[in-house]
Amino acid sequence: MKFKRVKGTFDILPEEYRLYKYVEYSLSSLAELYGYSGVETPAFESLELLKAKNPSIVDQIYWFKDKGGREIGLRFDLTVPIARVIAENPQLPKPVRFYYFSKMWRYEEPQKLRYREFWQFGVELIGSSSIQADAEVISLAIDCLRQFGLKFKVFVNDRILLESILERLSIHKRLELFRIIDKREKLSSQAFLSQLRAIGLSAQQIERLMKIIEIRGDIERISMELEDLKSKKVEERLNVLKELVKLIEAYGSKNYLEFDLSVVRGLDYYTGIVFEIFSVEDNKRVGNAICGGGRYDNLIEIYAKQRIPATGFAIGVERLIELLKQTKSIPKEKKIKVLIISDPETSILMRRKLMGVGIIALIDVMGRNLSKNLEFADKQNIPYVIICKELEKQKGVAKVRDMIRGREVEIELDRLETYFKQLL
Amino acid sequence: MKFKRVKGTFDILPEEYRLYKYVEYSLSSLAELYGYSGVETPAFESLELLKAKNPSIVDQIYWFKDKGGREIGLRFDLTVPIARVIAENPQLPKPVRFYYFSKMWRYEEPQKLRYREFWQFGVELIGSSSIQADAEVISLAIDCLRQFGLKFKVFVNDRILLESILERLSIHKRLELFRIIDKREKLSSQAFLSQLRAIGLSAQQIERLMKIIEIRGDIERISMELEDLKSKKVEERLNVLKELVKLIEAYGSKNYLEFDLSVVRGLDYYTGIVFEIFSVEDNKRVGNAICGGGRYDNLIEIYAKQRIPATGFAIGVERLIELLKQTKSIPKEKKIKVLIISDPETSILMRRKLMGVGIIALIDVMGRNLSKNLEFADKQNIPYVIICKELEKQKGVAKVRDMIRGREVEIELDRLETYFKQLL
Numbered sequence: 001m002k003f004k005r006v007k008g009t010f011d012i013l014p015e016e017y018r019l020y021k022y023v024e025y026s027l028s029s030l031a032e033l034y035g036y037s038g039v040e041t042p043a044f045e046s047l048e049l050l051k052a053k054n055p056s057i058v059d060q061i062y063w064f065k066d067k068g069g070r071e072i073g074l075r076f077d078l079t080v081p082i083a084r085v086i087a088e089n090p091q092l093p094k095p096v097r098f099y100y101f102s103k104m105w106r107y108e109e110p111q112k113l114r115y116r117e118f119w120q121f122g123v124e125l126i127g128s129s130s131i132q133a134d135a136e137v138i139s140l141a142i143d144c145l146r147q148f149g150l151k152f153k154v155f156v157n158d159r160i161l162l163e164s165i166l167e168r169l170s171i172h173k174r175l176e177l178f179r180i181i182d183k184r185e186k187l188s189s190q191a192f193l194s195q196l197r198a199i200g201l202s203a204q205q206i207e208r209l210m211k212i213i214e215i216r217g218d219i220e221r222i223s224m225e226l227e228d229l230k231s232k233k234v235e236e237r238l239n240v241l242k243e244l245v246k247l248i249e250a251y252g253s254k255n256y257l258e259f260d261l262s263v264v265r266g267l268d269y270y271t272g273i274v275f276e277i278f279s280v281e282d283n284k285r286v287g288n289a290i291c292g293g294g295r296y297d298n299l300i301e302i303y304a305k306q307r308i309p310a311t312g313f314a315i316g317v318e319r320l321i322e323l324l325k326q327t328k329s330i331p332k333e334k335k336i337k338v339l340i341i342s343d344p345e346t347s348i349l350m351r352r353k354l355m356g357v358g359i360i361a362l363i364d365v366m367g368r369n370l371s372k373n374l375e376f377a378d379k380q381n382i383p384y385v386i387i388c389k390e391l392e393k394q395k396g397v398a399k400v401r402d403m404i405r406g407r408e409v410e411i412e413l414d415r416l417e418t419y420f421k422q423l424l
Numbered sequence: 425m426k427f428k429r430v431k432g433t434f435d436i437l438p439e440e441y442r443l444y445k446y447v448e449y450s451l452s453s454l455a456e457l458y459g460y461s462g463v464e465t466p467a468f469e470s471l472e473l474l475k476a477k478n479p480s481i482v483d484q485i486y487w488f489k490d491k492g493g494r495e496i497g498l499r500f501d502l503t504v505p506i507a508r509v510i511a512e513n514p515q516l517p518k519p520v521r522f523y524y525f526s527k528m529w530r531y532e533e534p535q536k537l538r539y540r541e542f543w544q545f546g547v548e549l550i551g552s553s554s555i556q557a558d559a560e561v562i563s564l565a566i567d568c569l570r571q572f573g574l575k576f577k578v579f580v581n582d583r584i585l586l587e588s589i590l591e592r593l594s595i596h597k598r599l600e601l602f603r604i605i606d607k608r609e610k611l612s613s614q615a616f617l618s619q620l621r622a623i624g625l626s627a628q629q630i631e632r633l634m635k636i637i638e639i640r641g642d643i644e645r646i647s648m649e650l651e652d653l654k655s656k657k658v659e660e661r662l663n664v665l666k667e668l669v670k671l672i673e674a675y676g677s678k679n680y681l682e683f684d685l686s687v688v689r690g691l692d693y694y695t696g697i698v699f700e701i702f703s704v705e706d707n708k709r710v711g712n713a714i715c716g717g718g719r720y721d722n723l724i725e726i727y728a729k730q731r732i733p734a735t736g737f738a739i740g741v742e743r744l745i746e747l748l749k750q751t752k753s754i755p756k757e758k759k760i761k762v763l764i765i766s767d768p769e770t771s772i773l774m775r776r777k778l779m780g781v782g783i784i785a786l787i788d789v790m791g792r793n794l795s796k797n798l799e800f801a802d803k804q805n806i807p808y809v810i811i812c813k814e815l816e817k818q819k820g821v822a823k824v825r826d827m828i829r830g831r832e833v834e835i836e837l838d839r840l841e842t843y844f845k846q847l848l
Binding site: 002003004005006007009010011012013014017018020021028032033034035037038039040041042043044045046048049052062063064065066067068070072074084085087088089093094095097098103105107117125127128130132133135136139246247250251252302303335337344345348349352355358359360361362363364365366367376379380 | 522552779782
């Protein structure tokens with residue numbers, strides 16, 4: 001094949017398209033109930049804007065000079081473009097609640113369910129630094145996935161808590177450390193250790209760090225495990241997390257919550273509570289994160305003239321769809337589909353009538369004979385074929401063939417819509 | 425402002441987002457009734473693929489080398505990527521009926537309603553060379569726009585008819601000529617004439633050509649006007665067009681049809697019947713084309729190993745939305761929206777109940793006082809505010825303030841959902 005699609009990209013053909021639209025509709029509807037409104041930004045932004053918070057992200061950006069000499073790059077998430085939107089639209093009353101269902105691009109090595117072009121659904125809650133905002137966003141993420149009947153858990157951490165602990169261990173270079181912790185699962189333990197040493201951690205610091213990032217459980221457990229590391233700041237953050245648990249409980253979602261001190265998120269813009277959602281089986285996480293998010297209080301100020309706190313999350317749509325397929329949580333198509341076989345004008349007149357009552361009505365545009373048409377209906381999974389040749393026309397009827405049961409009935413022409421309507 | 429969006433692009437903020445989704449839903453639903461299924465392709469393809477049919481299109485393509493040295497370009501339409509999909513998926517039974525609602529990119533000078541990033545809705549009917557296929561696609565385009573109650577006309581032409589006429593006038597270089605005719609409206613008559621001369625047309629040829637491309641009207645009129653130019657081929661094509669009219673009449677859309685020998689379409693891939701849809705006022709076309717399309721029988725063979733005839737159209741979504749705004753053909757948002765003002769946990773519990781019956785329920789995440797909250801509700805056009813402070817809680821009620829009528833009622837807490845449900 002001479003012409004192929006570009007490496008790391010994929011086509012969405014009809015069967016998948018229906019899933020994407022189903023997922024988009026389900027997620028958007030839920031976000032709307034929470035008071036979020038949809039937005040979409042351009043596929044590309046100036047490269048300077050995209051890399052303002054984190055210059056090293058450039059390695060993952062598809063960027064180029066346009067014909068006017070501008071350096072532009074394809075967006076790698078929607079959080080950064082939305083930060084720009086907030087800066088450009090100071091008139092928007094705070095808090096701003098946005099959701100999106102959009103394509104992103106990252107130049108990374110393609111892997112199973114990781115593409116260079118991919119879709120994300122996400123929300124941003126902008127303007128509030130309160131724990132109520134964190135709770136709202138986490139609860140919305142949970143409700144988004146819960147509606148599909150999936151089994152999952154939200155693993156929550158707090159960058160400020162972790163920073164306070166690191167402070168007590170005299171560990172600095174926290175951003176670098178967070179990046180290393182974030183990709184820990186992708187590294188051999190050898191490589192992980194040597195990267196920790198490379199940023200200057202002593203053997204003792206590494207030992208203590210390793211224990212800390214293995215802490216998991218409910219808030220009481222976390223509090224207990226951190227007993228000997230408690231500073232005033234650590235205490236403070238534990239109280240904030242307790243408040244978070246109380247609010248999530250009010251949202252009816254406490255069971256989904258688990259704290260995990262190894263969760264830090266890869267992007268540098270996170271500043272507070274962060275979380276990742278994994279599918280779980282037998283209480284163990286499976287596969288890659290379906291959803292990730294958290295608080296980013298210092299990002300928008302890069303674009304706006306003032307500090308604007310914010311939090312949000314993004315769901316990986318390809319991963320979600322894969323889970324829906326595995327768990328067979330996909331509703332069946334409800335519309336009736338027919339193929340009409342008659343002369344061109346009769347076909348059109350019949351088609352109009354049937355479409356008028358909400359039936360999908362195809363006609364033959366290939367000039368095929370009956371058996372070729374039936375073959376097409378079969379390949380396309382069209383459940384009903386209407387045959388109305390000269391003979392039937394003279395009798396004022398049409399034959400309706402049920403392709404699944406292999407039965408055929410004669411229906412009077414003026415009863416055709418009624419016949420199909422009662423099948424709906 | 426230091427950081428801005430890139431020239432020629434735009435953000436879709438909530439009010440507009442709702443319009444895009446409304447238009448997407450309306451158009452997609454109609455295409456589905458005709459038996460079309462949705463598809464989406466990657467934003468970029470290899471540059472070689474994009475320019476295979478027409479190398480000069482490169483001037484309009486955003487293209488670049490990715491980090492792997494591949495020359496890739498952002499798609500400028502979906503017809504070319506879908507041609508690639510058809511070639512890569514020979515198993516798809518013909519005819520294939522696809523629709524899409526997608527973003528495109530073209531590096532052109534931005535103008536009113538012409539952006540460098542824009543949306544198109546379109547369909548492709550692939551595998552049939554019959555006039556029934558042309559009629560289906562034109563009728564679908566008409567139904568797509570008719571559902572919004574717009575006033576418009578479809579201006580139809582036939583490249584084969586025009587070629588047959590040009591043959592009779594001994595005019596060659598037809599592709600070049602079509603390109604010049606297509607941009608005629610954008611050229612001064614001076615520039616138009618000099619371009620015609622530049623491709624070698626004589627004064628006499630130009631004179632005759634000018635008369636031909638001014639021919640407009642119904643099929644009888646066209647036939648009459650071409651009386652002295654009739655060859656066997658011209659006659660043949662006129663008969664095909666008569667058949668087209670008959671079929672469109674069966675679709676109930678003959679009134680929308682007008683033939684116009686100046687319509688040729690700009691892209692080189694068209695080979696037969698082409699059409700453009702314009703909004704009309706007092707029988708005159710207004711603004712730019714809302715929709716354009718036609719037959720392209722030689723495009724897919726570039727990618728596949730065989731000739732596969734096809735026809736389709738694309739609607740410019742920004743132009744359509746502009747028309748909907750002008751004609752006020754936009755349905756109102758039907759959901760009820762409330763802002764809950766109470767303590768954090770009561771707010772959440774109330775929110776859950778209301779969302780459960782389909783009401784959009786926001787809570788305060790800013791820790792604001794009552795008057796600041798009312799101000800926010802006002803700015804956000806939230807029609808109802810629920811107030812449940814200590815006093816109301818003790819009484820087991822909530823105050824519901826109707827922000828539009830300025831009235832306030834007390835509702836028992838357990839009657840709150842019922843109260844709002846009856847407002848729906």
